[in-house]
Amino acid sequence: MATTIVTHEKLTGQRLRRKEDPRLITGTATYVDDLKMPGMHHACIVRSPHAAARIRSINTQPALDRPGVVAVFTGADVESVGPVPCGASLPGLRVPHHAILAKDRVYFVGHPVAVVVATDRYIAADAVDLRRSRLRAHPSRLRSRKGDCPRRPRPSIPSGPTTSPSTITRKAASRKKPSPKRNHHQAAHHQSAPHPTAMETRGVVADYRAAEKNLTLWSSTQIPHLLRTLVAQMLGVARTACASSRPK
Numbered sequence: 389m390a391t392t393i394v395t396h397e398k399l400t401g402q403r404l405r406r407k408e409d410p411r412l413i414t415g416t417a418t419y420v421d422d423l424k425m426p427g428m429h430h431a432c433i434v435r436s437p438h439a440a441a442r443i444r445s446i447n448t449q450p451a452l453d454r455p456g457v458v459a460v461f462t463g464a465d466v467e468s469v470g471p472v473p474c475g476a477s478l479p480g481l482r483v484p485h486h487a488i489l490a491k492d493r494v495y496f497v498g499h500p501v502a503v504v505v506a507t508d509r510y511i512a513a514d515a516v517d518l519r520r521s522r523l524r525a526h527p528s529r530l531r532s533r534k535g536d537c538p539r540r541p542r543p544s545i546p547s548g549p550t551t552s553p554s555t556i557t558r559k560a561a562s563r564k565k566p567s568p569k570r571n572h573h574q575a576a577h578h579q580s581a582p583h584p585t586a587m588e589t590r591g592v593v594a595d596y597r598a599a600e601k602n603l604t605l606w607s608s609t610q611i612p613h614l615l616r617t618l619v620a621q622m623l624g625v626a627r628t629a630c631a632s633s634r635p636k
Contacts, residue, residue, distance in 0.1 A: 419591075419608070420607065421588065421591060423606055425593065428593075429505050429507060430506055430507075430511075430512045431503050431505050432503070432516050433500050434500070434501050434502040434503070434504065435499060435500055436500075438497065439494075440493075441493065441494050442492065442493045446462050448462065448502065450515075454506075454514070454515045455511075456508055456511035456515075457512070458505050461489065461502065462502050463489040463490050463501070467487075470621060470622040471622070472486045472487070472488060472622065473618050473621055473622070489501060489502065592605060592606070593606040593607075594606075601625075603623075603625070
């Protein structure tokens with residue numbers, strides 16, 4: 389027989405001892421970077437230094453010629469992968485098509501244009517730096533006078549009444565014009581804007597078992613279930629065959 393114990397301990401305003409800190413700061417926790425798989429390869433992403441540019445060509449041969457590099461993928465190699473979905477759900481949201489690697493043009497600084505896969509993480513990083521000017525996408529000259537500047541810096545949005553991805557209309561609760569400055573001085577307590585700084589940056593380890601058709605992802609994320617759903621959607625596999633977990 390289950391017994392439910394109800395406590396009325398006051399927690400607000402009390403100094404609470406964090407339970408997860410010791411293993412994180414003593415080196416006993418497992419981060420994504422600590423995971424080592426047999427035959428593991430490492431990937432390094434080549435990103436665009438330009439905010440808007442057309443991709444004329446990508447010369448992958450200098451990276452492929454480097455010992456230890458096993459593959460270099462560009463936008464043409466991943467066309468079968470579904471577009472990157474939007475994790476948010478808004479009324480009337482129209483999600484633009486965004487591929488995991490740019491193929492014809494880039495529209496933001498840091499846009500992934502290629503991925504170098506090597507037997508070692510440092511070999512992959514060195515292959516990206518090797519003759520970077522030959523490996524990266526060659527942008528067209530952004531001269532608006534001659535009209536060769538990309539007119540649409542962002543991906544195309546599905547047709548609709550407006551060019552905005554989504555429109556949200558809210559009804560004001562009061563006709564009185566709000567005054568943030570007055571509200572700030574009248575508030576009993578103030579909370580500064582938080583900015584979390586993770587001890588581990590973004591990272592993913594993937595283990596695919598072809599015989600079992602099972603893909604396991606270890607990711608430094610706070611949304612493992614949403615990650616599982618979106619990755620399964622992009623790869624076109626059932627969610628039951630795509631599991632995600634977070635290192636402990």
